[in-house]
Amino acid sequence: MIPFEYRTPKNLKEVHATLKEFGGDAKLIAGGTALVIMMKQRLVRPTCLVSLSSVRGFNGIEVKDGGLSIGGLATHRAVEGSALVRRRLPMLAETYHHVATLRVRNMATVGGGLAHADPNQDPPPSLIALGATVKVTSANGSRVISLDEFFKGYYETVLNADEIITEVMIPKQAANTGAAYIKFLPRTADDYATVSAAAVLTLDKSMKTIADVRIALGSVGETPIRATDAEAVLRGQPLKAEAFAEAGEKAKQAVDPVSDFRGSAAYKTDMAAVFVRRALEKALADIRQQAKSKAAAKPAAKPAKKKAVKKGKKR
Numbered sequence: 115m116i117p118f119e120y121r122t123p124k125n126l127k128e129v130h131a132t133l134k135e136f137g138g139d140a141k142l143i144a145g146g147t148a149l150v151i152m153m154k155q156r157l158v159r160p161t162c163l164v165s166l167s168s169v170r171g172f173n174g175i176e177v178k179d180g181g182l183s184i185g186g187l188a189t190h191r192a193v194e195g196s197a198l199v200r201r202r203l204p205m206l207a208e209t210y211h212h213v214a215t216l217r218v219r220n221m222a223t224v225g226g227g228l229a230h231a232d233p234n235q236d237p238p239p240s241l242i243a244l245g246a247t248v249k250v251t252s253a254n255g256s257r258v259i260s261l262d263e264f265f266k267g268y269y270e271t272v273l274n275a276d277e278i279i280t281e282v283m284i285p286k287q288a289a290n291t292g293a294a295y296i297k298f299l300p301r302t303a304d305d306y307a308t309v310s311a312a313a314v315l316t317l318d319k320s321m322k323t324i325a326d327v328r329i330a331l332g333s334v335g336e337t338p339i340r341a342t343d344a345e346a347v348l349r350g351q352p353l354k355a356e357a358f359a360e361a362g363e364k365a366k367q368a369v370d371p372v373s374d375f376r377g378s379a380a381y382k383t384d385m386a387a388v389f390v391r392r393a394l395e396k397a398l399a400d401i402r403q404q405a406k407s408k409a410a411a412k413p414a415a416k417p418a419k420k421k422a423v424k425k426g427k428k429r
C-alpha cells in the first residue's frame with residue numbers, strides 16, 4: 115500500500131474540515147470492507163483516510179414521517195437485526211441479511227455500501243424500489259438525493275469528494291403494499307448475486323387492481339437499474355398472473371449485463387425476466403399474508419344479542 119495519513123475526527127464538523135484540508139485526496143473510511151481491498155489493489159490511493167468510527171449520532175434507526183430513517187453509519191447487521199425494520203419493512207431486513215457474511219455485515223455500513231456503488235450489491239435495488247433518498251452533508255450544507263439518481267456508473271455516484279452520507283430515508287409505504295427482494299445465487303450463499311430483483315407492489319382498495327409498482331434490478335448493468343417500462347406494463351392494470359410475466363419480459367429490455375464467471379450476458383438477461391416475475395409474485399404474496407394477519411388480529415365480532423321474547427300465550 116502507498117503510505118497515508120489516518121485521521122479520526124470526533125464529529126461531522128471535524129470530518130468536513132479534514133476533507134476540505136486534503137481536497138479530493140482524502141477518503142472517508144467507515145467499515146473499511148470495500149475501501150481496504152480497493153487500496154490493496156491500488157485502485158484508489160488516498161493520501162489521507164478520514165475514519166468515521168469516532169463520529170457519533172449517525173447510526174440510529176427510527177421512524178420518521180411515517181417511514182424509516184437509517185443513519186449512514188448504521189451497520190448492515192444493525193439493519194438486518196432491527197426489530198423496527200423487521201416489523202415495518204421485513205424485506206429490507208432480509209435484503210441486508212443477504213449481504214456477504216456475518217463478519218462483513220458487522221463492519222459494513224449503510225452509507226459506505228451505497229458510496230461504494232458496486233452494481234452487484236444487494237441493498238441498492240431494494241432501496242430504489244422502496245423509493246429511498248439519501249441525505250448527504252458537506253461544509254457547504256446538505257442535500258437530499260433520490261437513489262434513483264444516485265448511481266452514475268461502475269463504482270461511481272453523484273457524490274462530491276467532500277460529501278458524507280448521513281442518512282437514508284425510506285418513505286411510508288401505501289396501504290396494501292407488499293415488497294420482495296430475491297437474489298440468484300448459484301455458487302455460494304455469501305456470494306454477490308448473478309441477478310437480483312426487488313419489487314414493491316401496491317394494490318388498490320378492491321385488491322384487484324395494481325395501483326402502483328416499483329421494480330429494480332442488480333448485477334445486470336453498470337449501475338442498479340430501475341425497470342420503469344416494466345412498471346408501466348402493470349400500473350393501473352387488473353391483477354393477472356400473465357401481467358407479471360409480461361413485466362419480466364419488458365425488464366429484459368432495460369438490462370445490459372456483462373458476461374463473467376457468474377453467467378453469460380444472455381443467461382443473465384433471461385434470468386432478469388424470471389427474477390422480476392418471481393419478485394412480483396413474492397410481493398403479491400406479501401400483501402396477501404399481511405391482509406390475512408390483519409384479519410386474524412381483528413377481535414371476533416360479538417354475537418348479536420338475542421331479542422327479548424315477551425312471555426305470553428301463543429295465538
Ligand SMILES: Cc1cc2nc3c(=O)[nH]c(=O)nc-3n(C[C@H](O)[C@H](O)[C@H](O)COP(=O)(O)OP(=O)(O)OC[C@H]3O[C@@H](n4cnc5c(N)ncnc54)[C@H](O)[C@@H]3O)c2cc1C
Binds near residue numbers: 146147237
Ligand atoms: C468478502 C466480501 C463479500 C461481499 N459480498 C457482498 C454481497 O454479497 N452483497 C453486497 O451487497 N455487498 C457485498 N460486499 C460489499 C459490501 O457491501 C461493502 O464492502 C460494504 O457495504 C462497504 O461498506 P463499508 O462501511 O465497509 O465501506 P468502506 O469500505 O469504509 O467505504 C467504501 C466507500 O464508501 C466511502 N464511504 C464510506 N462511508 C461513507 C459515507 N458515510 N458517506 C460517503 N462515502 C462513504 C469510502 O470513502 C469508500 O469509497 C462484500 C464485501 C466483501 C469484502
